[in-house]
Amino acid sequence: MSWTSSLQRKLSEGLPYDQLLPDEQPAYVHSYVYLFGVATIGSFVLLVVTGVILAAFGPQWWHGAAVGHFFNSLHFWAAQAFFFFMVVHLWTAFFQGAWRDGRGLTWVSGVVTFLVSIVTAFTGYVSQQNFDSQWIATQGKDAMNSVGVGAFFNVLNFGQMYGFHVFIMPVVVAGLMGVHLTLVRLRGVVRPYDLPGPSKRRVSEVA
Amino acid sequence: MDAPAHYFHWGFILISTANLIVIALMILVFAAAILVPYPSGKGKQR
Amino acid sequence: MMATKRAYYAGVRFAPYDLVKEFVFALAAVTVLVIVLAALLSSPDVPSLTIKTVATQTPQNYVQLELDSLDGNGDVAGYGPPYNHQSGSVQYIGPVSVQNLFGVHIPVNPARDYVLGPLEQTRRSDPALAAALQTFRTAPATTQSKWEAAYNSALLKAKQQGSKLTIPSCSCGPVTLMMSRLLALGQSGAMDGLLLTSRHFYQTDYTRPLLFMNYTDAMANKATKYNLLGSTWGVMNETGNYPGQAWLWLYTLLYQIPPYTTAWAANTDALAILTVTILSLLLLLLPWIPGLNRLPRIIPVYRLIWRHHYRTGGNG
Secondary structure, three states: OOHHHHHHHHHHHHOOHHHHOOOEEEOOOOOHHHHHHHHHHHHHHHHHHHHHHHHHHOHHHHHHOHHHHHHHHHHHHHHHHHHHHHHHHHHHHHHOOOOOOOOHHHHHHHHHHHHHHHHHHHHHHOOOOOHHHHHHHHHHHHHHHHOOHHHOOOOOOHHHHHHHHHHHHHHHHHHHHHHHHHHHHHHOOOOOOOOOOOOOOOOOOOO | OOOOOOEEEEOOEEEEHHHHHHHHHHHHHHHHHHHOOOOOOOOEOO | OOHHHHHHOOOOOEEEOOHHHHHHHHHHHHHHHHHHHHHHHOOOOOOOOOHHHHHHHOHHHHHHHHHHHHHOOOOOOOOOOOOOOOOOOOOOEOOEOHHHHHOOOOOOOHHHHHHHHHHHHHHHHOHHHHHHHHHHHHOOHHHHHHHHHHHHHHHHOOEEEOOEEEOOOOOOOOHHHHHHHHHHHHHHOHHHHHHHOOOOOOOOOOHHHHHHHHOOHHHHHHHHHOOOOHHHOHHHOOOOOOOOOHHHHHHHHHOOOOOOOOOOHHHHHHHHHHHHHHHHHHHHOHHHOOOHHHHHHHOOHHHHHOHHHHHOOOOO
């Protein structure tokens, strides 16, 4: 049994192209609320691009040079936008009951992405090398220590936090977003709730 | 922008103007996304 | 389309939808938004505090912290895991302290790291200091404690004028000279480097200087000025007029309300994190929690979101 052909078959069956990138959607995908997910992805792309530039030039650049500080500002506002859109996307998914009809794992992957993003932002805040970082690190350490995490995740250690922020965490977030998107595409958008009442229109009954 | 922020204080709630604006905007944008009519396109039956 | 999915969408009308175009437009819109915000509002960047600033602006407080480090009465000396085996900042969840279970992983010894170590490194060029250190080290522990206590009393009566600190004479043995040298090291900026120094050439770990800075008045005052204290929702605040980590509202809320501020005050951090972990799990497992998973069905926001669909009888 060839492992390669087995994997090839599994991939082509499990991840068909027309499912991953469909050119049509159910007609009920008819609201601006469906755009918050993609706005979150857009913000993440910006975070990665500005983050790569900040990492390439280093801390002295983002504090000292005018252009460096501007990229610091871009990264800051991209982070704000990322959380802004992600939270509103979460509200949307909640009010749609988007986990219905076998979409539980899609919801779980989204919530995990949100929680991991919070840790990612935290490692960024303590990597800035300004008063904000000093304060957040010294305050955050008590919380980390109180549950034992501080023993191996030392928020006062710039080298460790910076490594987490510029490599480990972005890779994890990107991976989670990849899983989330794949699940969204494979399972499709959830059908609208049936309207309650005697004249119930069974427009979204699961076949 | 670097001067200490202004804060709103209601009971035990204390929030900076900037955070309040961000949270209010999130609610507004969410409401607008729901309420603003979405342009209709042509569809086809499957 | 896979069979199960085809069945799921039976009877549903599909319409063309350009995902790639949507992504490109969203990216362009967010890019413009972020560029405009960055250009108009810049970003917060309050310069970091240095030990030099602390020693220069608040010499009395600086020397007090050095003395506390030497006599073992300071917050760092009494902290507990992961820095040492004390219990001052150890927190419990019920009878269990996870903090203690993990043990000491980042050893910090304030007397050695903040006082004797830095002084040892400068004694070569300072015969008076070398002699004082020799006297201190060879004295019995009771004598050391007596000197430290006497210095503590004198320090309380010290006069601070700008960066100058005048301490009334006392029978404090070598401690007087040691403390005056530490103040000089602090004010010259040398201490910033000495606290950072490990046996390696390159430095990336700020644990020791940050732990020292943590308990200075200068740090607390600056944080108070920007309203960053945990007891005033500081976790979600930012320096200046900028939005902070607003997504931490639920976590920081717990630090404002009983029982976290009252009966649980000694273990606030551990219990707040436990609470947020439980709430996060609830959010994570929402799809399978009876009652909660029907909330969106009860709150009729979905009728607004899909109003076009309902109005057109499922064909819109």
